[in-house]
Amino acid sequence: xxxxxxxxxxxxxxxxxxxxxxxxxxxxxxxxxxxxxxxxxxxxxxxxxxxxxxxxxxxxxxxxxxxxxxxxxxxxxxxxxxxxxxxxxxxxxxxxxxxxxxxxxxxxxxxxxxxxxxxxxxxxxxxxxxxxxxxxxxxxxxxxxxxxxxxxxxxxxxxxxxxxxxxxxxxxxxxxxxxxxxxxxxxxxxxxxxxxxxxxxxxxxxxxxxxxxxxxxxxxxxxxxxxxxxxxxxxxxxxxxxxxxxxxxxxxxxxxxxxxxxxxxxxxxxxxxxxxxxxxxxxxxxxxxxxxxxxxxxxxxxxxxxxxxxxxxxxxxxxxxxxxxxxxxxxxxx
Amino acid sequence: xxxxxxxxxxxxxxxxxxxxxxxxxxxxxxxxxxxxxxxxxxxxxxxxxxxxxxxxxxxxxxxxxxxxxxxxxxxxxxxxxxxxxxxxxxxxxxxxxxxxxxxxxxxxxxxxxxxxxxxxxxxxxxxxxxxxxxxxxxxxxxxxxxxxxxxxxxxxxxxxxxxxxxxxxxxxxxxxxxxxxxxxxxxxxxxxxxxxxxxxxxxxxxxxxxxxxxxxxxxxxxxxxxxxxxxxxxxxxxxxxxxxxxxxxxxxxxxxxxxxxxxxxxxxxxxxxxxxxxxxxxxxxxxxxxxxxxxxxxxxxxxxxxxxxxxxxxxxxxxxxxxxxxxxxxxxxxxxxxxxxxxxxxxxxxxxxxxxxxxxxxxxxxxxxxxxxxxxxxxxxxxxxxxxxxxxxxxxxxxxxxxxxxxxxxxxxxxxxxxxxxxxxxxxxxxxxxxxxxxxxxxxxxxxxxxxxxxxxxxxxxxxxxxxxxxxxxxxxxxxxxxxxxxxxxxxxxxxxxxxxxxxxxxxxxxxxxxxxxxxxxxxxxxxxxxxxxxxxxxxxxxxxxxxxxxxxxxxx
Numbered sequence: 001x002x003x004x005x006x007x008x009x010x011x012x013x014x015x016x017x018x019x020x021x022x023x024x025x026x027x028x029x030x031x032x033x034x035x036x037x038x039x040x041x042x043x044x045x046x047x048x049x050x051x052x053x054x055x056x057x058x059x060x061x062x063x064x065x066x067x068x069x070x071x072x073x074x075x076x077x078x079x080x081x082x083x084x085x086x087x088x089x090x091x092x093x094x095x096x097x098x099x100x101x102x103x104x105x106x107x108x109x110x111x112x113x114x115x116x117x118x119x120x121x122x123x124x125x126x127x128x129x130x131x132x133x134x135x136x137x138x139x140x141x142x143x144x145x146x147x148x149x150x151x152x153x154x155x156x157x158x159x160x161x162x163x164x165x166x167x168x169x170x171x172x173x174x175x176x177x178x179x180x181x182x183x184x185x186x187x188x189x190x191x192x193x194x195x196x197x198x199x200x201x202x203x204x205x206x207x208x209x210x211x212x213x214x215x216x217x218x219x220x221x222x223x224x225x226x227x228x229x230x231x232x233x234x235x236x237x238x239x240x241x242x243x244x245x246x247x248x249x250x251x252x253x254x255x256x257x258x259x260x261x262x263x264x265x266x267x268x269x270x271x272x273x274x275x276x277x278x279x280x281x282x283x284x285x286x287x288x289x290x291x292x293x294x295x296x297x298x299x300x301x302x303x304x305x306x307x308x309x310x311x312x313x314x315x316x317x318x319x320x321x322x323x324x325x326x327x328x329x330x331x332x333x334x
Numbered sequence: 335x336x337x338x339x340x341x342x343x344x345x346x347x348x349x350x351x352x353x354x355x356x357x358x359x360x361x362x363x364x365x366x367x368x369x370x371x372x373x374x375x376x377x378x379x380x381x382x383x384x385x386x387x388x389x390x391x392x393x394x395x396x397x398x399x400x401x402x403x404x405x406x407x408x409x410x411x412x413x414x415x416x417x418x419x420x421x422x423x424x425x426x427x428x429x430x431x432x433x434x435x436x437x438x439x440x441x442x443x444x445x446x447x448x449x450x451x452x453x454x455x456x457x458x459x460x461x462x463x464x465x466x467x468x469x470x471x472x473x474x475x476x477x478x479x480x481x482x483x484x485x486x487x488x489x490x491x492x493x494x495x496x497x498x499x500x501x502x503x504x505x506x507x508x509x510x511x512x513x514x515x516x517x518x519x520x521x522x523x524x525x526x527x528x529x530x531x532x533x534x535x536x537x538x539x540x541x542x543x544x545x546x547x548x549x550x551x552x553x554x555x556x557x558x559x560x561x562x563x564x565x566x567x568x569x570x571x572x573x574x575x576x577x578x579x580x581x582x583x584x585x586x587x588x589x590x591x592x593x594x595x596x597x598x599x600x601x602x603x604x605x606x607x608x609x610x611x612x613x614x615x616x617x618x619x620x621x622x623x624x625x626x627x628x629x630x631x632x633x634x635x636x637x638x639x640x641x642x643x644x645x646x647x648x649x650x651x652x653x654x655x656x657x658x659x660x661x662x663x664x665x666x667x668x669x670x671x672x673x674x675x676x677x678x679x680x681x682x683x684x685x686x687x688x689x690x691x692x693x694x695x696x697x698x699x700x701x702x703x704x705x706x707x708x709x710x711x712x713x714x715x716x717x718x719x720x721x722x723x724x725x726x727x728x729x730x731x732x733x734x735x736x737x738x739x740x741x742x743x744x745x746x747x748x749x750x751x752x753x754x755x756x757x758x759x760x761x762x763x764x765x766x767x768x769x770x771x772x773x774x775x776x777x778x779x780x781x782x783x784x785x786x787x788x789x790x791x792x793x794x795x796x797x798x799x800x801x802x803x804x805x806x807x808x809x810x811x812x813x814x815x816x817x818x819x820x821x822x823x824x825x826x827x828x829x830x831x832x833x834x835x836x837x838x839x840x841x842x843x844x845x846x847x848x849x850x851x852x853x854x855x856x857x858x859x860x861x862x863x864x865x866x867x868x869x870x871x872x873x874x875x876x877x878x879x880x881x882x883x884x885x886x887x888x889x890x891x
Contacts, residue, residue: 001708001846001847001848002707002708002847006848082846085714085717085718085721085840085843085844086718086722086836086840086843092714092843092845092846093845093846093848095846096846144710144847147710148706148707148708148709148710149707151706151711152706152707152735152738156735159732160730160731160732161713302711305710305711306710
């Protein structure tokens with residue numbers, strides 16, 4: 001999701017809520033630092049400096065902790081919400097905005113809940129996991145700001161992600177077919193070759209009188225073999241050594257044709273080396289290689305775009321487990 | 335899709351002499367031309383219960399009933415594919431059902447008669463009619479290779495002549511060869527003046543079918559029998575050849591037309607060429623705007639192929655309006671809707687017009703676009719569509735790009751709906767809001783799906799819809815029994831229904847990144863792109879990308 005001006009209400013809410021929470025925190029525990037009174041009713045007031053208890057155990061700390069825990073649960077529900085995208089419980093867009101901004105709100109809430117103290121080793125683990133979840137979330141959010149655009153610009157032949165293996169195998173099959181067509185044909189039975197006379201102009205320039213009648217090889221020459229096309233071995237060698245390995249490779253980035261620049265150079269050279277009859281097929285082969293490169297890039301970008309979830313989701317589950325444990329422990333000891 | 339069964343390879347070949355016995359009107363054709371009829375007709379004999387032709391099957395012939403009677407009916411289920419909630423409540427799931435119009439009325443203007451390729455129309459409630467000796471059916475299939483519009487079954491022993499277009503043209507005399515064809519072909523193509531068969535057919539139509547046909551048009555539903563009988567005598571039956579202009583934009587309005595057979599293209603002249611507004615088929619009407627508002631023709635109407643029309647002159651039309659104010663009110667409403675829809679077609683300004691036109695975006699009215707700068711390719715739009723339609727998505731997140739937008743593969747509700755041009759039973763049509771709707775009597779021939787240039791119409795297998803099977807298996811007391819014929823088609827055409835039961839399309843609703851939008855492309859893209867004054871290059875304005883509302887947002891709360 002791209003953070004833009006449409007999010008200003010959410011941003012304003014988070015800022016105001018953070019300021020209010022901080023005011024109450026300072027008003028409750030450090031009233032002398034505030035020119036105004038901002039604290040809970042006297043019956044709920046606990047002075048941590050006198051009692052030596054942690055902030056999290058005070059009513060205000062518990063309120064902060066409860067809100068943060070509730071936000072964690074809400075944030076986790078997004079995963080379930082995505083499983084049923086048409087459920088009439090609000091647009092997914094609103095859920096995602098809530099997921100982003102409310103979890104940002106948990107940063108001040110968690111900090112105020114724990115009173116800027118890391119506490120016990122278990123709590124430190126808890127905070128570490130929380131940190132990983134938040135950082136991976138921010139990382140994912142940042143990626144969503146530029147990777148879709150990058151994909152749009154650099155992968156104009158973008159296709160449905162699930163179709164990529166199929167497309168790759170199709171291109172490989174087509175290339176194999178092309179390769180088969182380059183195999184030397186079985187030796188044909190000797191047949192006389194009919195050759196037409198060379199153009200009159202060229203003969204004239206050579207000082208030889210032009211011959212209007214076609215010449216047959218039986219009359220003019222004894223050559224009976226079909227001359228091999230010199231383009232074929234060059235094309236075949238290129239296919240065997242570069243194109244086919246590239247189109248068949250699971251990961252083609254490190255191969256010769258994986259680089260756009262090298263590929264362009266290779267094909268340019270090849271186009272010079274082969275005859276006109278082969279140019280169309282060479283163009284086709286180049287198009288396959290270009291498309292393969294784009295599909296590889298799309299795969300890579302798609303993995304980047306969604307890969308962060310491999311960290312974010314497991315750690316979020318772990319965070320929920322720790323939160324549950326933390327709530328039970330707090331209730332038990334309170 | 336049923337394979338073609340009528341290639342004149344079945345039946346008794348008819349020599350010219352024999353043919354003249356069965357179709358004596360052909361004697362009016364000059365002998366040199368009559369030679370062309372050799373081998374173009376066969377005699378077919380059917381026993382009681384034999385199927386003459388199946389609905390949806392392709393063909394190229396027409397049938398003339400020499401003796402006997404046939405039943406003509408729609409065998410496929412009269413129902414439409416509908417999406418709605420399956421379980422209800424919080425965990426509601428969307429499912430596709432087949433729903434008949436009786437169970438859930440979709441549109442107040444739904445026709446009560448199904449137009450078919452014969453001189454009769456079928457009632458939606460009981461789609462069965464009978465044809466007798468001396469009648470013709472399969473004319474449109476013969477002329478335009480449309481799939482058969484209905485199943486025809488012999489109700490007693492029948493003898494029929496099945497023939498190719500050349501004989502139909504000889505009889506009806508409506509073969510027109512346009513200048514381009516004439517110039518490009520060396521083969522001599524005959525033009526036939528027609529025979530008295532056409533006159534007799536018109537007479538029969540006037541006696542037997544015209545009143546029903548007029549009555550089938552919602553406009554004339556409230557007109558009394560006396561007036562209808564009067565109208566029957568006064569109307570003119572006219573025929574137009576392929577590409578012939580019926581009325582021209584700007585000409586004075588002199589008549590109202592009701593389409594008896596064939597397709598009519600309605601287009602507006604625009605700078606750069608004609609803009610197709612819609613296609614009208616059998617049972618549709620046009621020409622009312624000019625008469626109602628006393629103004630020149632607002633559009634040019636052209637025959638797509640041979641078109642037979644019922645023409646009501648200005649005087650009779652005015653008399654009808656005076657005598658029947660209800661008809662006038664109804665006509666005014668339709669006319670205003672048509673005027674409104676044509677006014678929407680203003681040329682967009684400030685767009686990359688080449689690309690816009692090449693991709694057919696100007697023709698689209700309601701486009702699903704995906705902002706590729708925002709889309710994380712999570713495919714939730716596709717999953718939501720599948721969830722909303724019984725697991726079968728009607729949307730593919732693939733297609734052409736227009737600037738930073740992906741134009742997804744799903745119905746665009748085109749302004750020039752090619753999908754409508756060859757429906758043999760006229761079941762695909764527009765609602766008043768120009769949304770494309772597939773009527774209950776779709777016979778599953780898939781012609782619309784083939785014609786859609788964007789591949790946006792799906793064929794839904796009917797077998798999946800168990801609920802409907804069960805509902806239809808239970809007979810309703812007092813209901814007319816339907817003709818006994820095993821339905822051979824098991825498909826219904828379905829296209830994006832814009833999730834009309836929901837507040838907004840599922841794809842838009844489910845997109846978490848605000849990337850998917852259903853928009854009127856002309857309006858939306860004009861708003862998105864700022865055209866520089868004095869012909870400067872078009873620039874994209876990123877500030878205005880996020881404030882567009884989906885077209886049907888807030889439609890139903």
